[in-house]
Amino acid sequence: MAGEDIIGAVYQAVLDGEEDAAGKATTAAMEAGLDPMRVLNEGGAKAIRLVGERFANFEIYLPELMLSADAMKAMMNVLLPVLKRQGTPQSRKGRILIGTVAGDVHDIGKNLVSALLAANGFEVVDVGVNVPSNRFLDEADKVQADILALSALMSTSAYYQEEIIKYLVDSRQREKYFVVVGGGPVTPEWARQIGADGYGRTAQDAVKLCEELMRLKRSQSKPEQTLVFA
Amino acid sequence: MISILDILERAHNGPVCKVKDWDSKVVPKAIAEKLKKYGLTRTCDPAQPIATDDDLLDRYFQAGYELAHEVGMLCQDTERIVQVSEKELQQSLMNARSQITLGRGLDQVTMYSRRPEDSIKPLYQSPLAIAADEDIWSRLLEGIASNRLIDVLETPSLITAYGQKVLANTPLETLVGSLEVAKRDEVLRKVSRPGMPTVGIQSSTTYHAQLGAFNVGNTFTDVALVLSPFELKTSYSALHKAVQALNAGGLIRSGTPSMIGGYAGPPEGAAVANIASTLLQFPVHSAAFAAGSMMDLRYNGNCGREGLWALGTSTQALARNTNVVISKIVESVCGPGTEAFLYELAAGHIVLTVSGASASTGPRSAGGKVINHLTPLECWYSAAVFKAAAGMTREQGNEILEQLIPKYEKLLPHPPLGGSFQELFDVEKLQPKPEWEAMVGNVTRELAQMGLKVEM
Incomplete structure (x- = not known):
């Protein structure tokens, strides 16, 4: 799979609230040597912003929000050790x-x-x-x-x-x-x-x-x- | 016939399900399937808060009924599903009472199963458990109980017991239960309504206060209040209360709330969940009558258009298809001393009466957020409006709602919280202060012009 496709899979998994798929796609991204910050920004973070907007507009509800948040966590659990090894400042807010x-x-x-x-x-x-x-x-x-x-x-x-x-x-x-x-x-x-x-x-x-x-x-x-x- | 022992066995040994999976997957998926199967998606019409399509209402009932016996309730302590078969559910509903007599002597009242547009007057249970200081609690309750528009007495919630803060899950809760009952019974004698029916225990939502005080010693409380969290859940705390009430010869009013935007999803999903949870109160909690509130996550109340619609739709669906006695709550968020509060209460109670609720508990003054923000006047007013709407058609109800809702709906996200009992009432004379009384008088006259004659 090309880099764009893998990041697309991360994005889609977070958007759909698929925890396992988010973890697997992020692992695939790391194995393919993609920049973890790119996976974060163009994949999970982009998807979760959209999820937040949809929730604010009442287009989706609490269960979807919870599942997307879990998928985001699954993605971060793969990315964080890599970011740490690279010495990249961790993007989590707190x-x-x-x-x-x-x-x-x-x-x-x-x-x-x-x-x-x-x-x-x-x-x-x-x-x-x-x-x-x-x-x-x-x-x-x-x-x-x-x-x-x-x-x-x-x-x-x-x-x-x-x-x-x-x-x-x-x-x-x-x-x-x-x-x-x-x-x-x-x-x-x-x-x-x-x-x-x-x-x-x-x-x-x-x-x-x-x-x-x-x-x-x-x-x-x-x-x-x-x-x-x- | 299913027994409480069967329920306890299932709470201990039923199929395993994590609470998080129940909330985020099992319940939302099952509700979504029912909405699709019965063509209920996007049927909420905010322009018409009281639904008038009987076929639609009956499909809502079928969806909720199926959800109840196919999904059941989760015991959140054991993470086991309490399943109830269709046959058991049917038997429970057939055995449920269609009328319930409460209280003694001259204070006795009867709560009836009602239909939408029914002319039978519903009963008002008051107040809701708004937190109040110990030193004004009795005076406040005296003001509420002294008016015969109030049929069943609940109480404000005592925030201290003998001056000590009542912490959840501590012996102070056990103590506050007996204090509440003693103070309440003294008030009943003082207002010459010794046989007035009562609901307890209000000062603690855990089971401790009830175990400590519900029909213990020489006291008598008619109805035990058994509540459990969103959505289609029970708990050992709720089941403790149910068992204790059955042991002590009390009736059970139980409910599990539903929330628009929460685990149940859209207003349509919340209505289906609310129907299912109401039905399950009978087999799971041995309910004599069912409660089960409706909330909207956006403002934590139910007097917005979607909230009223979902509240009315679930109530109508149940009232059309069962003979059970249903009690509901108008989840207002504005506070006493404000016109918005009076409009909110009027809208909510019109919806409930017209939809076929047997009873309502309230008012939820200031959304239950502010200590002492409760006065007897809004209790009397709510009871009067609730009863005055009996016999009104759904179309008439919608016409009045169309005038009422625009008066407060924009305020719901940041509601005015109004004033306290001491600020709005002459505590010594137990009379409303002139400004608050005049405000209620003005709104009552407005309601009369809209077609609702309220007698207080």
């Missing part, structure tokens, strides 16, 4: 650990944010729902997250967002991560009250918020107050 806090089994909002973040180039580690605070922190440490994204859909579970931030403060680890919060009962006032770094009202807001936080991180800065994207 590493985000996301989950729904303890006592809360709601997943749809978290899945939407997770998929949109991945579609926008973030490396997303999704730890699922009903995640105890200590597990959140263990996982954040393990994956060396830049941002903790805490979702809650109940007023009784939103308290765990506060608990996690308080634990980070008390254990003198608050500077290690940015912490952002969202979900049904979560408001900008709540985010400010508990000392979160940011609040996103919608999934699109969450993406903008994380982009801004990573911009601040790259400039070795931090928000002076809770950033609100609403």
